[in-house]
Amino acid sequence: MKFLVRRIIFYAITAWAAITLNFVIPRLMPGNPVQSLINKFQGQLSTSATHSLYVLFGLDKHQSLWDQYWTYWGELLHGNLGISFAYFPTPVSEVIGQALPWTIALVGISTIISVVLGTLLGTFIGWRRGTWMDGVLPVTTFFSSVPYFWLGLIFIAVFAVLIPVFPAGGGYDGALIPAFNAEFIGSVVQHAALPAITIVLSSVAGWILSQRNMMVTVTSEDYVTVAQAKGLKERTVMFGYAARNAILPQVSGFALSLGFVVSGTLVMELVFSYPGIGYSLFQAINAHDYPLMQGIFLVITISVLIANIIADMVYVFLDPRTRQEG
Amino acid sequence: MSNAPIVNDAEIIGTDVTSQPTPTATSAGGKRHRKRFASLRNAKSITGLVIFGTFVILAIIGPWIAPYDPSTITNDLLLPPDAQHWLGTDHLGRDILSQLLVGTQGVMIVGVLAGVLATALAVLIGVSAGFLGGAADEILSALSNIFLVIPALPLIVIVAGALPNAGNLLIAFVLAVTGWAWGARILRAQTLSLRGRDFIEASRANGESTWRIVWFETLPNLTAIIASSFISTVTFAVLTQTTLAFIGVTSVTDWSWGTVLYWAQANGALARGAWWWFVPAGLLIAILGMSLTLINFGIDEFVNPRLRLAGLSARRMRKTGIRPRIGFTAMVRDAPTGPAARRPAPSAAPVPAAAAAPSSASASEVSR
Amino acid sequence: MNTVSTPTPGIGESVRSTGAGRPVLEIKNLSVDYGYGEDRVHALRNVSLTLREGEVLGLAGESGCGKSTLVYGATRLLPPPGLISSGEVLYYPEDGGEPVDILRQPEDALRASRWQDTAIVFQGAMNSLNPVHRIGRQITDAIAAHRPETTKAERQDRARELLDMVGIDPGRISSFPHQLSGGMRQRVMIAMALALESRVLIMDEPTTALDVVMQRQIIEQIVELRENLGFSVIFITHDVSLLIEIADRIAIMYAGDIVEQGPASRMYRQPRHPYTRGLLNSFPPLRGPRREMTGIPGSPPDLVNLPTGCPYHPRCPYAMPICSEKIPTLIEPTAGGSEPGRLVACWLEEDAEATVPPELAVRA
Numbered sequence A: 001m002k003f004l005v006r007r008i009i010f011y012a013i014t015a016w017a018a019i020t021l022n023f024v025i026p027r028l029m030p031g032n033p034v035q036s037l038i039n040k041f042q043g044q045l046s047t048s049a050t051h052s053l054y055v056l057f058g059l060d061k062h063q064s065l066w067d068q069y070w071t072y073w074g075e076l077l078h079g080n081l082g083i084s085f086a087y088f089p090t091p092v093s094e095v096i097g098q099a100l101p102w103t104i105a106l107v108g109i110s111t112i113i114s115v116v117l118g119t120l121l122g123t124f125i126g127w128r129r130g131t132w133m134d135g136v137l138p139v140t141t142f143f144s145s146v147p148y149f150w151l152g153l154i155f156i157a158v159f160a161v162l163i164p165v166f167p168a169g170g171g172y173d174g175a176l177i178p179a180f181n182a183e184f185i186g187s188v189v190q191h192a193a194l195p196a197i198t199i200v201l202s203s204v205a206g207w208i209l210s211q212r213n214m215m216v217t218v219t220s221e222d223y224v225t226v227a228q229a230k231g232l233k234e235r236t237v238m239f240g241y242a243a244r245n246a247i248l249p250q251v252s253g254f255a256l257s258l259g260f261v262v263s264g265t266l267v268m269e270l271v272f273s274y275p276g277i278g279y280s281l282f283q284a285i286n287a288h289d290y291p292l293m294q295g296i297f298l299v300i301t302i303s304v305l306i307a308n309i310i311a312d313m314v315y316v317f318l319d320p321r322t323r324q325e326g
Numbered sequence B: 001m002s003n004a005p006i007v008n009d010a011e012i013i014g015t016d017v018t019s020q021p022t023p024t025a026t027s028a029g030g031k032r033h034r035k036r037f038a039s040l041r042n043a044k045s046i047t048g049l050v051i052f053g054t055f056v057i058l059a060i061i062g063p064w065i066a067p068y069d070p071s072t073i074t075n076d077l078l079l080p081p082d083a084q085h086w087l088g089t090d091h092l093g094r095d096i097l098s099q100l101l102v103g104t105q106g107v108m109i110v111g112v113l114a115g116v117l118a119t120a121l122a123v124l125i126g127v128s129a130g131f132l133g134g135a136a137d138e139i140l141s142a143l144s145n146i147f148l149v150i151p152a153l154p155l156i157v158i159v160a161g162a163l164p165n166a167g168n169l170l171i172a173f174v175l176a177v178t179g180w181a182w183g184a185r186i187l188r189a190q191t192l193s194l195r196g197r198d199f200i201e202a203s204r205a206n207g208e209s210t211w212r213i214v215w216f217e218t219l220p221n222l223t224a225i226i227a228s229s230f231i232s233t234v235t236f237a238v239l240t241q242t243t244l245a246f247i248g249v250t251s252v253t254d255w256s257w258g259t260v261l262y263w264a265q266a267n268g269a270l271a272r273g274a275w276w277w278f279v280p281a282g283l284l285i286a287i288l289g290m291s292l293t294l295i296n297f298g299i300d301e302f303v304n305p306r307l308r309l310a311g312l313s314a315r316r317m318r319k320t321g322i323r324p325r326i327g328f329t330a331m332v333r334d335a336p337t338g339p340a341a342r343r344p345a346p347s348a349a350p351v352p353a354a355a356a357a358p359s360s361a362s363a364s365e366v367s368r
Numbered sequence C: 001m002n003t004v005s006t007p008t009p010g011i012g013e014s015v016r017s018t019g020a021g022r023p024v025l026e027i028k029n030l031s032v033d034y035g036y037g038e039d040r041v042h043a044l045r046n047v048s049l050t051l052r053e054g055e056v057l058g059l060a061g062e063s064g065c066g067k068s069t070l071v072y073g074a075t076r077l078l079p080p081p082g083l084i085s086s087g088e089v090l091y092y093p094e095d096g097g098e099p100v101d102i103l104r105q106p107e108d109a110l111r112a113s114r115w116q117d118t119a120i121v122f123q124g125a126m127n128s129l130n131p132v133h134r135i136g137r138q139i140t141d142a143i144a145a146h147r148p149e150t151t152k153a154e155r156q157d158r159a160r161e162l163l164d165m166v167g168i169d170p171g172r173i174s175s176f177p178h179q180l181s182g183g184m185r186q187r188v189m190i191a192m193a194l195a196l197e198s199r200v201l202i203m204d205e206p207t208t209a210l211d212v213v214m215q216r217q218i219i220e221q222i223v224e225l226r227e228n229l230g231f232s233v234i235f236i237t238h239d240v241s242l243l244i245e246i247a248d249r250i251a252i253m254y255a256g257d258i259v260e261q262g263p264a265s266r267m268y269r270q271p272r273h274p275y276t277r278g279l280l281n282s283f284p285p286l287r288g289p290r291r292e293m294t295g296i297p298g299s300p301p302d303l304v305n306l307p308t309g310c311p312y313h314p315r316c317p318y319a320m321p322i323c324s325e326k327i328p329t330l331i332e333p334t335a336g337g338s339e340p341g342r343l344v345a346c347w348l349e350e351d352a353e354a355t356v357p358p359e360l361a362v363r364a
Helices: A002-028 A033-040 A047-056 A065-077 A092-127 A132-145 A148-162 A182-218 A222-229 A234-271 A277-286 A290-318 B025-036 B043-065 B096-132 B134-149 B152-162 B168-179 B181-195 B198-205 B210-246 B257-266 B275-303 B314-320 B360-367 C067-074 C107-113 C135-146 C152-165 C170-174 C182-194 C212-229 C240-246 C264-269 C274-280
Strands: C023-034 C041-052 C056-060 C082-091 C118-121 C200-204 C232-237 C249-254 C257-263
Touching: A002 A065, A002 A290, A002 B134, A002 B152, A092 A132, A092 A182, A092 A234, A092 A277, A092 A290, A132 A182, A132 B275, A148 A182, A148 A234, A148 B257, A148 B275, A182 A234, A222 A234, A222 C118, A234 A277, A234 A290, A234 B134, A234 B152, A234 B210, A234 C135, A277 A290, A277 B152, A290 B134, A290 B152, B043 B096, B043 B275, B096 B134, B096 B168, B096 B181, B096 B210, B096 B257, B096 B275, B134 B181, B152 B168, B152 B210, B168 B210, B181 B210, B198 B210, B210 B257, B210 B275, B257 B275, C023 C067, C023 C232, C041 C056, C041 C067, C041 C082, C041 C232, C041 C257, C056 C067, C056 C240, C067 C082, C067 C200, C067 C232, C118 C182, C135 C152, C135 C170, C135 C182, C152 C170, C152 C182, C182 C212, C212 C240, C232 C240, C240 C249, C240 C264, C240 C274, C249 C264, C249 C274, C257 C264, C257 C274
Parallel strands: C056 C232, C056 C249, C118 C200, C200 C232
Antiparallel strands: C023 C041, C023 C082, C249 C257
């Protein structure tokens, strides 16, 4: 329990740091970004939108920094992330709310597939070290060095343009009306397939390599030799003894590298024009939509933190040493 | 059983679960020089270093050897590769090879600079955390964990996007600030384990200053890890810089590989089938990334001897008929098994003194 | 304790009350290298050793001399870069059938015979138990693998019985390894090794990591269990005086070779190899009159850089010119007086001209 309490305190601190960072960054920016924005949107912004911009960027001269910070927290806790410029006058929370399910489905599912697949393959390759299976390593090394988005570009060029088996982008067929029917869901799956394959292919290599190295390290532990000496079935030794222990650092590694993986997959949404949160982020960048950018940053960070907490719980479940009573 | 770095030759794994022959201090001393560079003799590391070195040279001479000005607009629109334009041209008739050659500089500067800055931060924070312990350790560890967990890319995007015309130096700086945490975490763990070792304890007992212990006793033993964390950060920086350029956060007129991809994506290179526009840039990134990964493999195998396999590649083992199988010690096939080997003829020639050199083990075998 | 240290008659026709003296395990000319090709290190060089039914065979030597390599090589449990380069390891089945060469046995057959024929108590119980499984499960999975016909309840009962046998509260069956003390973990390892009542038990420094009181208890337990169950034991330790107490026969290893072997009591009273003598003088005897403790000057040789000739000669007080030139072979000693069941690899015994120092010669 102590382990979990410690972790929860850590996540609370991290969440606070991310939120505060979000508050501080615009206030550290040189010049007057708001003024230049308002000029850019000439007349398109209502007075209240202009005011909320000033509040957001800390240019409200009537408030001290401290008061601004509290106002910021108050707004945040009410789910108010400001008004988006790009989708003016839609609130940021609404823009994110529409995009988030797409990302969670695509990035979430493909990341889980990638981790499970990579861990399994890594287990086999690590166990069969020194055989032909080592030949897989250079290939995985190559794939782990490729930027995700570039692989996406290549896949579109090959599987959507050259051999048009998949749609080149989007979340569903534009001619359809979103609804819970077979046609729409089929279209969603069809559109998600290529980005999902790309995400799995480009991120699976990292999981293979790390699990393989952990397997190699763990197989020289004494308890694996003991298991072999006991004449247990190879499958039992490989999964029950070696992989079972090798997976522990894999789980904590998963938690820590999640932020990096999610970053990479967000770019993938841009390549595939996928209507998720990553695509919104890049729309926001192009439109200099700061409230939306910040809102997305917060949502991504919080999601990664939640995934981390889940990974920690899995860890506690897997490693009896962390749930020592008393 | 120990996990300690091994003093044996890099080609033969030292650690074994049962009875690691403990080399004496004298024999280790004689070979230390070779050991220190053992990681560099690793075939993977050499390949990686050679490729990386090529990119460094390209970064330096790239702008000179580029056949055209990368930004000069011509009438040769969207040409596939030919003798004039080896890698074709883009939608404005600009030479893509020249863009890539000139762009190498930006990628390498950002990568190496961010690597150096981030590694310096990682060493500072990681080693201090490991050495100071207590509350300082708690705070510094929490700090690096926070930086690890917060997704770097969106944060960088916000910072870089908010700064007008983010140049290479600024990007490198931002990448360093966001990319040091992993290295710090590993260095802290290693420092902690070093701190408990005998030789550090001994220096402490001798009353050496903490500064001296850190600088002369600890840091030299962290070299491999520092190098590895530098390489990882360079990889991270190169990938992130390319991504930033690709999504158009950095200045789109400063050439880099990501910028080439940005123009390709923005102008429908995919739909037009202009593969020469987006394939080479990505390949360059992949090859550079792979060279860095290879260097790190070499370092990993140096640090963690368990990852080495008797210096035998899978191919060589097949050739010698050795079947590696966990839990079943491999056996050299067709090895002579006759008991005759035991008793030598009494008239066996005495071993010449010269045979006492490096492989005296096999020399004594001869004398049997 | 008194019952076990009865001296054994000659090696050729060793007969003990507990067994027929037939060989159970015969290691012939086993060579093990670390690595392959020009960089290899010879960790074992043509070592031969026989374990007989019902006997306790002690294997001693300084760390790194190859004693663990010998047993792990013989059971094919040596991890890479360990490589068996030559030799045979014959296991003689209980029914008196043809001996099986473990080194050339197909993997499936070897897997099936492991633990059934030869069980091992590993060195360092800290890392020998799987940290994520309960100890009960780690005992029962061995039983399940070899006796698939048993029910889960039967295996659980057996595990409790085994824990009780080694002095652990059977209620601890669902403990995780980290919840047990070092001594308890070592006992769990012993219980595990007894699970299938195998004929051969290899104990690799089973007490090194424990405090003296615990060591004593565990040794007594092992001796008692062997009396009751009658298995043969290979006991590895660097503590020769402990071996004198519990072993019937002792083999001394140095730099990957056996340098002397013989009945325990004789080895104690009359070490013939200078190294054995040095070893005996490095440990206080557990019983009997005090000896002067001298230890051995110098350190064990680096296997990468073995001296020529007898690897012990740089540290040997009796070294002669020939010692640095040729390696002595393991033979029945003659020069210092012959003795049945004794094998020594020393030029003092082989070279007719050499004068054997009186302290190494046979005294009546």
